[in-house]
Amino acid sequence: MTPTNVTHFEEIRKRVEVIMEEEDKLSQECKDLILSLPREKGWRTRYLYLFQGFWCPPTEIEAIINFQKHFQAKDSDVVVATIPKSGTTWLKALTFAIVNRHCVTPSMTHPLLTFNPHELVPFFEYNVYVNGQIPDLSNMIEPRLFGTHIPFPSLAKSIKESNSRIIFICRNPLDTFVSAWIFLNKSMPEYLPELTLEEAFDMYCNGIIAFGPTWNHMLGYWKESISRPKKVLFLKYEELKKHVNFNVKRIAEFLGCPFTQEEENNGVLEGIIKLCSFEKMKELEVNKSGTFGRHFEKKHLFRKAEIGDWVNYFSPSMAKKLSQIMEEKLSGSGLSFNVYS
């Protein structure tokens, strides 16, 4: 092992220890609850627990309970909701850039050039309600922007009942799986010691993935976007990538701040798209080092950003299997997900 590898390994070991300690520090109430829940081997934590109908790591369970008890939504709030590895970083960046475009003057450095999108749009479950904290969020600049991987039914009641808005994005589940698998292997390899790609894939097909089953997660937001289109905007990563201008304009309209013709003529829309692009974000110093969320490395957030990269990892039979599962689980909902597109 080279000295650089040793340092990297040491860093990862330390982060894993921190996570273990955080799990040990959970409140007794939460520990008791967790003991009563069905559990399966986790991908990046010792176990995932079946909590409120979805698979969840233990520290997130405590955070979600706190969030459900204490979060008071404002009508102006915007929540970026996603399945992990389906375009969260990108959508957070776009949302931040769209809603704050009138506050950023040409003479100032854009916050997205010096902060990672996860630092500008905090996750309820990883940043805001961690370690039993109940932060005072009333002084945050409005509109307040938050991120979450929590399924729709488990969002705080005040989000569902207020006029706050939710933008949801999901992605071809095979690419989502590959992105998650590679991200965790790179960022947290110690957590995947005995799990082969095939085993992880089988777990995924059985719905066992943080915040999954994936199909339930999609369906929760999908159904809400149909019944309350002003409340939930439902996006797909592939469509956002293929028709970025159209969809960025759609997001702005949904958020009540459409781009004017003048802004379009002056390159404001184009500028936002460029600023938030994979190529631009990947090259920023701020995104090359340091960690975010649950001690993940920022640099691994920007890998390939390609549609259909799964072909480099899966056999045709794996693709067929997941495709069939998705078809069956989504059948009758009006939502379809072609893994081949």
Ligand SMILES: Nc1ncnc2c1ncn2[C@@H]1O[C@H](COP(=O)(O)OS(=O)(=O)O)[C@@H](OP(=O)(O)O)[C@H]1O
């Ligand atoms: N700006 C931008 N534009 C397009 N695509 C982007 C962007 N930033 C990140 N990515 C790609 O998104 C994948 C990471 O997903 P998430 O951002 O959801 O990860 S996380 O849940 O926040 O950890 C991951 O996909 P893969 O490359 O397929 O692994 C990233 O490369």
